[in-house]
Amino acid sequence: MRRLSRVDLFKIFLRAYYIQGSWNYERMLNLGFCFCLIPVMKKLFSQPEERISFLKRHLQYFNSHPYFASFALGATAKLEEQALIEKWPDYRPVTVFKERLCGPLGAIGDRLFWGMLKPFVAMLGVIFTLQWGLVGPAIFFIIYNAPHIYLRYFGIMRGYELGFDIVRELSKRKYERYIHTISVLAILIFGVFLGWFTIDKLYPTVRLMLQFFLVALATFFMLKKELPMFLPIMFGLVLVLIFSMA
Amino acid sequence: MGIMIWKLIAVFLIGGIVGLDTTAAWQMLFSHPLISCPSVGWLFGDLQTGLFMGLILELLWLKDLPVGGARFPEGNIGSLVTTFLAITLKQNTTFPEGWIVLVVLIFGVMVAYGGSQSIALMRTNNIILIRKADRFADQGKSRKVACMHLLGVLHAFIHGALLTTMSVGVGLVLLPPLLNILPTNITIPLQNIKLSLLAVGFGVMAYFFLSRRNWIYLIFGIGIGGFLALTI
Numbered sequence: 187m188r189r190l191s192r193v194d195l196f197k198i199f200l201r202a203y204y205i206q207g208s209w210n211y212e213r214m215l216n217l218g219f220c221f222c223l224i225p226v227m228k229k230l231f232s233q234p235e236e237r238i239s240f241l242k243r244h245l246q247y248f249n250s251h252p253y254f255a256s257f258a259l260g261a262t263a264k265l266e267e268q269a270l271i272e273k274w275p276d277y278r279p280v281t282v283f284k285e286r287l288c289g290p291l292g293a294i295g296d297r298l299f300w301g302m303l304k305p306f307v308a309m310l311g312v313i314f315t316l317q318w319g320l321v322g323p324a325i326f327f328i329i330y331n332a333p334h335i336y337l338r339y340f341g342i343m344r345g346y347e348l349g350f351d352i353v354r355e356l357s358k359r360k361y362e363r364y365i366h367t368i369s370v371l372a373i374l375i376f377g378v379f380l381g382w383f384t385i386d387k388l389y390p391t392v393r394l395m396l397q398f399f400l401v402a403l404a405t406f407f408m409l410k411k412e413l414p415m416f417l418p419i420m421f422g423l424v425l426v427l428i429f430s431m432a
Numbered sequence: 433m434g435i436m437i438w439k440l441i442a443v444f445l446i447g448g449i450v451g452l453d454t455t456a457a458w459q460m461l462f463s464h465p466l467i468s469c470p471s472v473g474w475l476f477g478d479l480q481t482g483l484f485m486g487l488i489l490e491l492l493w494l495k496d497l498p499v500g501g502a503r504f505p506e507g508n509i510g511s512l513v514t515t516f517l518a519i520t521l522k523q524n525t526t527f528p529e530g531w532i533v534l535v536v537l538i539f540g541v542m543v544a545y546g547g548s549q550s551i552a553l554m555r556t557n558n559i560i561l562i563r564k565a566d567r568f569a570d571q572g573k574s575r576k577v578a579c580m581h582l583l584g585v586l587h588a589f590i591h592g593a594l595l596t597t598m599s600v601g602v603g604l605v606l607l608p609p610l611l612n613i614l615p616t617n618i619t620i621p622l623q624n625i626k627l628s629l630l631a632v633g634f635g636v637m638a639y640f641f642l643s644r645r646n647w648i649y650l651i652f653g654i655g656i657g658g659f660l661a662l663t664i
Contacts, residue, residue, distance in 0.1 A: 187496075194483065197546065198489050203458050203459075204456070204457045204581070204582075204585055206455050206456050206457070206588075207456045207457055207582070207584045207585035207588060208557055208561050208562070208584025208585070209456070209584075210555055211501055211556055212562055213562060214501070216562065217562055217565050217580060217581045217584065220577060220581070221577070221578050221581040221582075222563070224577070224578055227574060228574070229606065234572045235572075235609065238468065238570065238571075241569035245562075245566060252459055253459075254471060296497065296499045299496065300497040300498065302567045302640075304461070304494065305491075305636070305637060305641070308490050308491055311466045312487060312491055312630070312633065315486070315487050316630075319483060320470065320483065322487075323470055326461070326464075326466050327462065327467060328461075331461070367654075369646060370438070371642050372626035372640075372641045373646050373647075374649045374653045375652050375653065376634070376638070376641060376650065376653060377639055377651065377654045377656070377657060378653040378656050378657035378660070379653075380634070380650075380653070380654050380657060381653060381655060381657025381659075381660075381661065382658065382661040383657070384654075384657075384661075385657070385658050385662055390449055397624070397627060397628060397631070398630075398631045400625055400631075401628050401631035401635065402635040405631065405634075405635025405636060405638075405639070405643075408635075409495055409636065409639040410639065414546065415492065415495055415505065416505075418635060419541055419629070419632055420494060420538075420541070421632075422437065422535040422628035422629055422631060422632045423534060423537060423538065423628065425628055425629045426534065426620060426624045427534070427620070430618060430619065430620045430621065430624060
């Protein structure tokens with residue numbers, strides 16, 4: 187009986203970097219997901235009918251956060267293998283399982299990576315660039331990509347290991363802990379930087395301090411009101427013009 | 433104003449790579465201004481301007497998340513165009529640097545918002561690839577299904593590359609005459625622009641992290657930061 191090897195899982199890992207390549211409004215990540223699992227099809231199925239059925243079931247709707255999709259890829263690979271070994275009468279559980287994973291994978295990934303880690307690391311990068319120039323971009327790149335690449339690899343391996351049970355691994359409460367820790371750390375570092383920056387750079391000139399806090403507060407309140415981003419940017423630039431003319 | 437052809441080719445390629453990294457492939461964030469702008473600066477002989485642009489633009493576009501089918505401004509491409517135009521205008525014209533930066537920043541914002549429309553178009557066009565992939569799947573042709581996906585990746589590359597190159601072209605044609613009619617005798621200090629846009633960026637950070645639950649950490653942090661600044 188054919189089984190997936192670590193090399194096959196590694197092939198999925200490499201392909202997963204392109205999972206969003208054909209993102210579309212109809213079935214979102216479907217083609218990307220199918221593309222990532224083609225090594226599984228080649229390994230497990232040799233009959234044309236089996237291959238047709240495999241391709242069709244993985245071209246159905248799928249959506250997720252791109253990094254967290256790794257969990258779904260690993261678990262689906264496992265289920266495909268399991269279904270073949272245990273001779274399941276049909277593959278409907280695989281399709282349903284994939285559909286059910288879309289929500290949690292998207293919600294956790296978007297909040298953890300796009301909503302927390304990315305802004306946090308970007309803020310660190312900007313602070314380091316202000317202080318030490320080119321060190322900032324390097325810090326930004328390394329600190330962000332270490333957990334990113336690890337998660338992509340871990341997701342596939344863990345998904346393959348657990349199969350259906352991956353659902354337990356993706357508990358929202360577990361990730362809420364990380365999100366809370368990052369947000370506290372971020373606001374603390376933000377505060378330290380703000381305190382230091384105000385005393386060291388702004389305090390000598392009242393006008394600069396006024397300009398900085400006026401723009402920062404206006405941005406904060408505009409974004410809270412869900413106004414588009416170009417408004418605070420334009421407000422900041424108009425203030426530059428006014429202060430320069432004055 | 434002359435611009436060498438190799439520079440345009442480089443802009444085309446970098447724009448394509450940035451377009452890919454933004455959503456279609458990798459997402460390792462080298463499309464972000466903090467990395468792409470200094471890289472462009474280094475490549476075109478003005479690392480300082482590149483780093484300056486990366487610093488002030490990095491935090492601006494984080495608010496609009498690339499989630500699901502959301503339309504978000506193409507901030508990465510806008511920043512790339514801004515940096516390239518700033519460097520080129522600085523090297524080839526005699527306009528004051530502050531005015532150049534101010535004008536290209538506004539132009540970059542317009543490019544970012546224009547780009548969001550073209551993303552929607554690209555994602556709609558990708559449906560054609562899905563239909564073709566369905567047909568190939570019916571015939572069991574996995575290689576051709578994979579090709580359809582890779583065409584989507586190529587599509588994203590070309591989208592980023594064309595958007596960048598065309599925006600740079602429009603900017604090079606429109607901005608010098610515009611700078612000519614502006615009151616460039618008034619000095620705009622770069623320090624002022626940096627401060628204002630950093631303030632916008634930190635406003636965005638406050639939007640992300642500040643909540644009723646954790647404002648106490650902000651006060652605590654400000655205290656530590658102020659103390660460190662006074663004592664070190």
